[in-house]
Amino acid sequence: MLLSKKEILEKIKEGMLVLNMIDPAVQIQQAGVDLTVGRIYTLKGEGALDFDNSKRKIPEYEVIEPANEKWVLEPGTYHAAMNETIKLPDNIAGLLLPRSSALTCGLEVHSALWDPGYEGRSFMHFSLKKKIELHKNARICQMIFFLLENTEEYRGSYTGEDIFKNMKRG
Incomplete structure (x- = not known):
C-alpha cells in the first residue's frame, strides 16, 4: 500500500521517513516527500560489482561547488x-522518483529501492539531456513510501551510510 499524506505526516511525527527537511509544509506532498539538493558530484573513479560484494569497489566522486548558490550543469x-536523511521503519520501503518539473527540464532521476530499516543520508543519481541551471535546495525528486507486511529490517552494507566518506572536494 502506498502511504498517503496523512500516513506520511503520522510517521514523520514519530521521527521516521524523512528527517532534516528545509520546509515540511512545502516538501510533504499528497503521496510522497520532495527531497532537496545539497551537493552535486561527478564520478571520478572506477567501480566494481560482483555477486557477493567481495570484489565490490565504490568509486571516488568529486564535488562540484555551486557558484552564487547554483550549479550550471x-x-x-x-x-x-x-539535504534530507532517510529513516525507514522495518515495515516501510521507499522509492525515489523524479518530480515532473525535473523531467520537463530534461533531468532524469536514477535510484534504487530503499529497503525497510534503512537509515542514512539520501543520495541519488541523475542524467541531463540539456544544460540546466540547478539552484541549491531545489526540489528535484520525490520519495514515495510503501507499507509492507511480514518484512525483515535492512541489514546491508549501506546501513548508517555516510555518503561523504568517499567524496573529495574538487
Whole structure:
C-alpha cells in the first residue's frame, strides 16, 4: 500500500521517513516527500560489482561547488547528496522518483529501492539531456513510501551510510 499524506505526516511525527527537511509544509506532498539538493558530484573513479560484494569497489566522486548558490550543469550524469536523511521503519520501503518539473527540464532521476530499516543520508543519481541551471535546495525528486507486511529490517552494507566518506572536494 502506498502511504498517503496523512500516513506520511503520522510517521514523520514519530521521527521516521524523512528527517532534516528545509520546509515540511512545502516538501510533504499528497503521496510522497520532495527531497532537496545539497551537493552535486561527478564520478571520478572506477567501480566494481560482483555477486557477493567481495570484489565490490565504490568509486571516488568529486564535488562540484555551486557558484552564487547554483550549479550550471552540462548534459551528462551526476550524483546528488540531498539535504534530507532517510529513516525507514522495518515495515516501510521507499522509492525515489523524479518530480515532473525535473523531467520537463530534461533531468532524469536514477535510484534504487530503499529497503525497510534503512537509515542514512539520501543520495541519488541523475542524467541531463540539456544544460540546466540547478539552484541549491531545489526540489528535484520525490520519495514515495510503501507499507509492507511480514518484512525483515535492512541489514546491508549501506546501513548508517555516510555518503561523504568517499567524496573529495574538487
